[in-house]
Amino acid sequence: MRVPRKPARVATARVLTVSGEPPVSHASTSPMTAAAPARPFLELRGIHKRFGGVHALRGVSFSIAAGEAYHLLGENGCGKSTVIKIMSGAHAPDEGEIVLEGRSHRALDPIQSLAAGIETVYQDLSLLPNLTVAENVALNEQLVAHGGRLARLFDRTRLKRTAEAALATVGLPTARAYLNAIVSDLPLAQRQLVAIARAIATRARLVIMDEPTTSLTRREVDNLIAVVERLRSEGVAVLFVTHKLDECYRIGGHAIVFRDGQCVAQGPLTDYSKHRLTELMTGRTIDSQRYRTGAPQAGELFAADGLSLPPSFARVSFSLRRGEILGITGLADSGRNELATAIAGVTPAARGRIRIDGKVERIGHPAHAIRLGIGYVPEDRLGEGLFLDKSIFENEIALVVSDLANAFGIVDKAKGRALAGRIAQDMRLNTGDIDLPVGALSGGNQQRVLIGRWLSIRPRLLVLHGPTVGVDVGSKDTIYRVIQQLAEDGMGLIIISDDLPELLQNCDRILVMNAGSVVAEYDAQATDEEELYQAMLASRPDMQTEAAR
């Protein structure tokens, strides 16, 4: 099915040209700002919230005006999600005042919040995977219209109408086949837009988006930005919760910076440099310098020769030396994800050869990869990697449990604990207690536990897929230092990532994939983001059409 181009593409192009310039706030250049009413739509005044002994919010105040964009910035655990829940009515503040369209409230309940037009797009999207796109977008509108009562007829015509309008606004197709598609069959980026479409299917006044771009590639982010522009032009305020500073500047608007439950800065983004925002968020100075200082050793460690897995990628060849860090990037559908899982043996390549230390090996199963000393840290660490309710200790030794066991299958706990303790230290976990469940750790620490687990088998090659997705600035720094240390020790590393600064700061070389092939290779020190984007976005014939010729 080929979908007709949507007007969204025009808007996308416009935003792209703007983003090419140095950070300029849209808010200050856009004519909409002048029309914004003087009275804020929503204002929080001196909000405090305690959970048991934890003082999560300590006197937070900020205001949100109609038609403006805001970025709520801060490290994990700074109180961002608590403040969202207070706005959406899930939590009541202990102290303080919420002023909604001039009316003061001690707290909001979910119905009040929704009725006032405050919609939240949660990080987990909160979609119903088994229902259709149209139902996910527009069913709730009928539920709210009937006040939550279920003994009512379900109006299909109205569902279709509401869904079409909302989908068109976010730039998704409105064809019947798309309306009736099951949400679990959609790619993640489209699910994100479906969740946003649901938020605006009712008369939204403020849309809160909790880390909406975590799983999106640059092209999809462009589309999201176009959607945000459209919402703002209709007088809808948008509040982003994010880690990605680059995107904030591209969207423009106001920054609200949180640290330790306090609002430490707010104002137009143009008043703050990226460096300054990072300092405000972390409370310390982090240089955005290149982490990579070492150089690869001599001798090939790994080589891929003509790897193919139709329809995802074809004839991919590259080699990697000991102690080398290779970056691979590309759009989400470029085949980079499938290449990563092929190297790890999760979805083995159909054709081509892999050489490790000069020997041709077959990787047909994750166990083969592990035996050959290839570690794979997946992108979705919660879904594919960690046992959240188990302790750090148990997670760290998961790969070596059988080595730690004696002839009767009894695990040598002392040895395991010593190993886990050593790994926790190497990975610079910020807790010494290896009996803590992994679910209690921050995203950055969870990622370090996952990387640390692979260290237990001393891999020769470590494949890191989105190593800092959803990780805060401080943890990123630690993870990068660990990566560099591993390369220093002679391990080969492949980093598959969307985060171009991450690749530029950490890698020796960067491969760019586009439509299933490696289209360019760059020396990380001799290239920049713009050049990489050009290679990623260059239009190429689809793999099928190429193969058909």
Add this chain to the structure above:
Amino acid sequence: MSATHLQDAAPSRRSAFLDLVSRRPEIITFIILLAICVAVSVINPAFLQPSSLVDIGRASVVMGLFALGVFIILAAGGIDVSFTAIAAFTMYSMTLVVKDHVPDMPIALVLVLATAGGALLGVVNGLLVHHLRVPSLIVTIGTQYLFRGILLAFIGTVWIMSLPTQMGAFGRMPLFQFESGDGRTITLPFYFLVLPAAALLTWWILSRTLMGRAIFALGGNASVAERLGYSLKTIHIFLFAYAGALAGLAGIIHAAANRQANPFDLVGSEINVIAAVVLGGARITGGTGTVLGTLLGVLLIVVVNSVLVMVGIPSTWQRVVVGGFILLAAGFFMFCQKKNN
């Protein structure tokens, strides 16, 4: 967003058949059913006679009613194993009430009261599932013992061989009758109509009311459904009450059709019914399935149970065959899903 990317949503490069099957798994059920019918009629043409078709229709009613109830609960991500106990409870108590106290109660009222009684016991299930926050499998195992225990301990254990006249008459009332080739009178009973009526009602609720969509929403992801404002309590109570009502009705029909009320009857056949629903394409994890698929699953089990004898396979082999079909169908559903992802 570009056109090439949106293309991913369309199943262009997949096999059309696998795609169809993964969307409508009941097609597999239908194909198996068709294959059995063809094979049996080749081996023993007697199968195609109207009399055996009427037998199959008659045998499907009680199981079909049970299966519709199980299906609607499965669609919401739960499971119910207490429905047979509810059916036995209402069937036996109702028969006693009519026999000993109100002998001239019209049959319509008997049916309505049995249905209401079943719904009431279902509400107990729904409240327990909601408030205990215990998986419905555990709750309904508990209530199955509870309902059955109360029936046998307090209401009675005596096998009633002669039903009240109006119930017996209801069991014999014909929808149509005809003479077969060998001079026997073949009757499709009136109560057969209850099954298509209940199936239509279930289909209507599921696809045409907000409650129906809410049931599938709950089956998709309960915590998301709650966050979106669906009242889980209302849904739980409705679900189990509806399944209970169907079970109550099925109980009376079972008694009328067999011309006796046995308090030890029915309980023990739950797995058979759940197997039928799963064979009909509903996933045990919830959120999917269709009324049509459920009916096909029931039909498949009833046909297997009744035709194996006709082709000379001993009835002890029925279980082996049904078990084989369940594994075959489940394996195939899984295969199609994997192929599709």
